[in-house]
Amino acid sequence: MAAKPQIGPSLGTASPRPRRRRSYMASRSRVGYLLVLPAVAALAAIAIYPLIYNIVLSSRFDVLTEPGTGHFTGLANYRQMLTDPNFWGDLGRTGIFMVISVTLEFAAGLILALIVHREFKARGLVRASILIPWAIPTAVSALLWKMFFDIRSGFVDFALKALHLPGANLVWFNSPVLAWVPIILSDMWKNTPFIALLLLAGLQTIPQEIYESARIDGATGWQAFWSITLPLLRPAVMVALIFRTLSAMLVFDTIFVMTGGGPGQSTEVVAYYDWYKYMVSLNFGFGAAVAVAITVLALILATVYVRLLRQRGGFMT
Amino acid sequence: MPRQVRRRSLALLSGAGLLLTIAGCGSAPAASGPHNVTIVFASQGLGTEAQATQAAVNSFEKLHPHIHVQIETLSASSNDAYQTLITDLTSGSGTPDVITADVIWPATFAAAKWILPLNQFHPDTSRFYQGMVKSGEYQGKLYAMPWFINVEGLYYRTDLVKTPPATFAQLTSDAKSAMKNNSKLTGLAFEGNKYEGAVTVFQDISGGFGGEFLNAQGKPVLNSPQNIKALTWLNNAIKTGISPAAVTGWEEGNVQQAFLSGDAVFATNWPYLYPLAEASGSAVKGKVAFVPTPVDGGQATASLGGDDLVINKNTKYPKQSWELVQYLTSAKTMTARALISGDPPARTDAYTPALLQKAPWFKQEEAVYADATPRPVTPLYPQISAQIQEALSATYSGQLTPTKALDQAQKAVEAIVSGHGS
Numbered sequence: 001m002a003a004k005p006q007i008g009p010s011l012g013t014a015s016p017r018p019r020r021r022r023s024y025m026a027s028r029s030r031v032g033y034l035l036v037l038p039a040v041a042a043l044a045a046i047a048i049y050p051l052i053y054n055i056v057l058s059s060r061f062d063v064l065t066e067p068g069t070g071h072f073t074g075l076a077n078y079r080q081m082l083t084d085p086n087f088w089g090d091l092g093r094t095g096i097f098m099v100i101s102v103t104l105e106f107a108a109g110l111i112l113a114l115i116v117h118r119e120f121k122a123r124g125l126v127r128a129s130i131l132i133p134w135a136i137p138t139a140v141s142a143l144l145w146k147m148f149f150d151i152r153s154g155f156v157d158f159a160l161k162a163l164h165l166p167g168a169n170l171v172w173f174n175s176p177v178l179a180w181v182p183i184i185l186s187d188m189w190k191n192t193p194f195i196a197l198l199l200l201a202g203l204q205t206i207p208q209e210i211y212e213s214a215r216i217d218g219a220t221g222w223q224a225f226w227s228i229t230l231p232l233l234r235p236a237v238m239v240a241l242i243f244r245t246l247s248a249m250l251v252f253d254t255i256f257v258m259t260g261g262g263p264g265q266s267t268e269v270v271a272y273y274d275w276y277k278y279m280v281s282l283n284f285g286f287g288a289a290v291a292v293a294i295t296v297l298a299l300i301l302a303t304v305y306v307r308l309l310r311q312r313g314g315f316m317t
Numbered sequence: 318m319p320r321q322v323r324r325r326s327l328a329l330l331s332g333a334g335l336l337l338t339i340a341g342c343g344s345a346p347a348a349s350g351p352h353n354v355t356i357v358f359a360s361q362g363l364g365t366e367a368q369a370t371q372a373a374v375n376s377f378e379k380l381h382p383h384i385h386v387q388i389e390t391l392s393a394s395s396n397d398a399y400q401t402l403i404t405d406l407t408s409g410s411g412t413p414d415v416i417t418a419d420v421i422w423p424a425t426f427a428a429a430k431w432i433l434p435l436n437q438f439h440p441d442t443s444r445f446y447q448g449m450v451k452s453g454e455y456q457g458k459l460y461a462m463p464w465f466i467n468v469e470g471l472y473y474r475t476d477l478v479k480t481p482p483a484t485f486a487q488l489t490s491d492a493k494s495a496m497k498n499n500s501k502l503t504g505l506a507f508e509g510n511k512y513e514g515a516v517t518v519f520q521d522i523s524g525g526f527g528g529e530f531l532n533a534q535g536k537p538v539l540n541s542p543q544n545i546k547a548l549t550w551l552n553n554a555i556k557t558g559i560s561p562a563a564v565t566g567w568e569e570g571n572v573q574q575a576f577l578s579g580d581a582v583f584a585t586n587w588p589y590l591y592p593l594a595e596a597s598g599s600a601v602k603g604k605v606a607f608v609p610t611p612v613d614g615g616q617a618t619a620s621l622g623g624d625d626l627v628i629n630k631n632t633k634y635p636k637q638s639w640e641l642v643q644y645l646t647s648a649k650t651m652t653a654r655a656l657i658s659g660d661p662p663a664r665t666d667a668y669t670p671a672l673l674q675k676a677p678w679f680k681q682e683e684a685v686y687a688d689a690t691p692r693p694v695t696p697l698y699p700q701i702s703a704q705i706q707e708a709l710s711a712t713y714s715g716q717l718t719p720t721k722a723l724d725q726a727q728k729a730v731e732a733i734v735s736g737h738g739s
Contacts, residue, residue: 064407065428065696151563152571174565174714262511263565264711279400280699282429 051295058288065282077289087290089265090273097180097269098248101187105244106237108188109195116196117203127200134193142257145186149173176266179259183267186254191247195240202236203229238309245305246298270294354634355385356641359405359413361398361624362658363390369657377644384637389413395513406431406629414632415641418461418625420452420691421513421698426627427455428696433628434458438639444648444664448689453625455694460627462646463663465654467622469517470685471610472576472584472594474601477502481608485525485550488583488611492559495582504559506572506581507551511710514568516692516702517620518585519709521610523547524618524690530701531693537730539705540723543615548719552712565713577601585610587622588685591678592659607681609688621689623663655679661686697733704729 058077062070081087116127133141148154149172160168172178206229214224252271255261261268274294278287360370367390374386389412391398402416406426418426426432436458442450445463453461471488473481477495482488492504508514520530528543538544554560563571569586576584577593579600584590594605609617626645628638644650651662652672661682662668673679692698708726711717717725 064403065425067428067430150566151561171562171565174562176714176716260511260706262707262710263714264707264716266714266716276703279403280703282403282425282699 054288054291054295057285058292060285060288062285062288063281063283070285073285077286078293080286081289081293086265086268087270087273090268090270093267094249094251094269094271097184097251098245101184101191101248101251102241102244104184105188105192105195106241108192109240110199112192112196113199113203117200130193130196132193133189134191134197136190138190138253139257141190142186142254145182145189146173146258149182173259174263176263179263179267183254183258186258187248187251190254191244195244198240198243199233199236202233205236206232235309238305242302242305242309245301249298249301250294353383353385354637355387356414356632356634356637357387357389357412358415358417358641359389359391359402360417361391361393361395362417363393365658366660369654369660372657373645373650373654374641376650377641380644381637381640384634384640386641391417395419409631411629411631411633414629414634414638416627416629417464418627420449420461420467420621420623420625421702423453423461423625423627424455424694424698425696427458427460431630432460433630433632433635434460435462435628435639435642438643440643444666446663446665446686446689448621448691449623449625449663452621452691452694453627455696461625462627462642464624464626464646465651465660466663466686466689467587467589467624467661468619468682468685468689469521469585469587469622470607470619470682471521472586472590472605472607474579474582474604475606476604477582481606482611484611485522485613489554489559492582496559501580503561503575503581504583505554506567506575506584507554507560507564508567508569508572508585509551509555509560509564509709509713510566510568511706512568513702513706515709516705517622519547519551519705520620520690520692521585521618522551523615525610525612525615526550527613527615530705531695531734535693535695535734537701537727537734539708539730540720540727544723545719546613548709548712548723551709552719555713565710588661588678588682589659591682592676595678607678607685609685617688618690619685619688621691623661700733701730704733 059072059074060070061073061076112130116123116130120126136144149156151157151169151171156172157168157170160166170178172182210228210232211224214228219227250271251269252275255267255269255272256275259267261272270290271294274287274290277283277290281287358370358374362370370388374388378384378386391401399419399422402413402418402422405413406429416432423432427434440459440462442459442462446466449463449466450459453459453463471481474495478491482491488505496502496504507518509518523529523544526543526547528541528547529538532538555562555564567575572581572584572586573590573593575581576586576590577599588607591605591607593599594601596602609619611617626642628635628642632638646663648662648664648667651664651667652669654660655662655667655672656675659676661679662672668679668683693701695701704726708717708722711725712719712722716722
């Protein structure tokens with residue numbers, strides 16, 4: 001073949017090229033487009049179309065119990081949402097839950113990752129078994145923890161009584177503050193392994209030689225952790241935090257199963273608010289507006305994280 | 318039949334089937350025409366309830382060889398089943414054709430135009446419990462046929478309490494004196510979790526005090542003095558220890574456990590508990606009675622539950638669907654179901670002497686059906702209920718006083734009813 005080998009279709013080249021060659025390139029790029037088409041189509045069908053549909057829906061009055069009355073309302077749904085104190089209350093609770101649960105899960109996940117990173121007998125077995133909670137469906141683990149905290153049959157009450165600790169005979173789910181304890185524990189139990197797994201992968205990419213030379217230079221284990229492990233782990237940390245923060249923002253099943261938002265409204269979160277508008281009020285326009293608001297918040301959070309990751313990223317980026 | 322012939326007839330049959338399918342594509346299916354149709358029946362219920370449904374469907378298919386009924390089992394959790402159905406119905410799907418609906422759903426389904434008005438089939442509802450028929454009516458039309466009735470009443474231990482309490486004060490003092498003799502006893506076990514079951518209990522008590530959720534004009538009257546009295550009474554039961562604080566997380570299953578283990582003097586629950594209490598090996602066998610809740614200025618109130626049958630508006634086979642509904646709601650089928658699963662028939666003529674002999678507790682239950690009170694029949698009920706649930710839960714957890722909680726609920730429900738809130 002006389003033509004120079006070229007990798008990939010070159011698009012938008014300004015300089016004029018021989019006619020035959022251009023048609024060859026054009027046909028090559030056509031093939032390229034055809035090859036990515038299925039992926040783009042799938043993405044459009046499962047992500048882009050619903051997103052746009054939802055945005056359109058959010059600008060409409062669309063209440064299922066009033067069929068035939070659907071019409072365009074502009075920003076009315078958003079206005080109603082932003083003036084609803086329940087929305088802000090639920091958003092605030094979501095934020096507090098996000099900060100507390102992600103912090104605790106990260107700390108626990110880091111400790112867990114450091115432990116299983118060490119050499120010991122049956123390490124593979126331990127590594128596999130810490131993943132078990134993560135593999136259990138959220139609704140099931142939430143139900144499990146709900147039963148643990150049951151005052152009649154739960155082991156928490158039993159254990160506290162046996163150890164003569166305060167907290168026995170407490171009805172955890174009847175207190176606006178204490179109800180969060182089982183919720184956060186259940187969330188931690190389920191998600192800590194996930195963070196540990198990501199951090200473990202990060203730990204394994206840190207070359208052992210760096211630790212060796214640090215030891216030769218006389219660094220203590222603690223110093224090595226602060227000056228080597230943590231900085232080099234940053235990319236993995238960021239990935240773990242993005243995933244966990246975003247899914248903590250969307251927490252629903254744990255709370256739905258454990259408290260139903262109660263007692264009163266004290267464990268209602270923003271995803272619960274959205275579920276209520278969709279499935280109880282059957283107000284699909286309003287529900288869509290809340291969903292759009294959640295999407296925007298998630299995008300903002302993700303952008304902030306990605307920026308942080310890019311700016312200070314290590315070799316993993 | 319020789320194999321050769323059988324094979325040939327099979328081939329003929331499948332050929333005919335193919336032809337029919339092709340024919341079916343062109344024209345709308347004729348009513349009880351010669352060709353086979355499959356209708357999907359979405360139903361809840363596991364165990365003996367599922368057995369009863371299957372048995373009824375089998376005998377229906379024998380009577381109607383051209384109708385095949387496919388049972389789609391929905392989640393046993395009412396909330397989850399509701400959401401599955403909403404998804405199906407919103408999409409405009411023609412299946413499920415026939416749907417089992419909790420008595421509080423038909424109004425919402427009818428308002429959303431998801432189900433067929435049944436008047437076109439000229440249903441005869443004269444033998445059904447009228448309170449239950451009303452729960453299936455919306456804007457003057459009938460949308461649901463009652464399938465089995467359920468009422469929430471008061472169970473009590475006949476060995477600990479001599480006569481059923483006539484007033485709420487009497488109930489309190491009966492519970493207290495039984496607890497004095499045995500400190501392990503729970504005075505009143507009731508459903509206090511934040512869910513629909515807490516609302517039915519509250520309605521039972523509220524009705525006894527003379528309260529209601531919506532008045533005759535459909536206006537919310539949640540913070541009436543009667544309702545405040547009722548909520549205060551329930552809340553005091555927790556505060557004074559007649560009910561353990563744990564009831565704030567209890568649902569029917571927990572109440573059942575407390576009562577069947579012999580730990581509770583009084584319990585609010587549904588008829589399903591009766592056969593369990595009278596089963597051999599039960600700790601309370603022969604020591605149980607079932608009555609409406611007491612009265613204090615109002616009237617005996619037993620919240621109405623139970624299941625209706627409704628027909629999907631987009632069904633391709635309305636006539637066949639109606640035939641199934643008619644069969645399932647016939648007295649004979651209901652009696653058979655009651656014998657298999659204990660589900661109380663929704664029509665009076667299904668309580669045959671044979672049934673009453675085998676399940677004598679139905680006699681006591683029938684007395685409670687007389688006080689059956691439906692929850693507000695409105696498409697907005699799910700939202701109204703959610704506000705009441707929040708008020709009850711906020712009160713039981715000590716976040717709000719009964720008055721404050723009901724004031725808040727009243728405001729929220731006023732907004733919902735007037736269309737300015739959701």
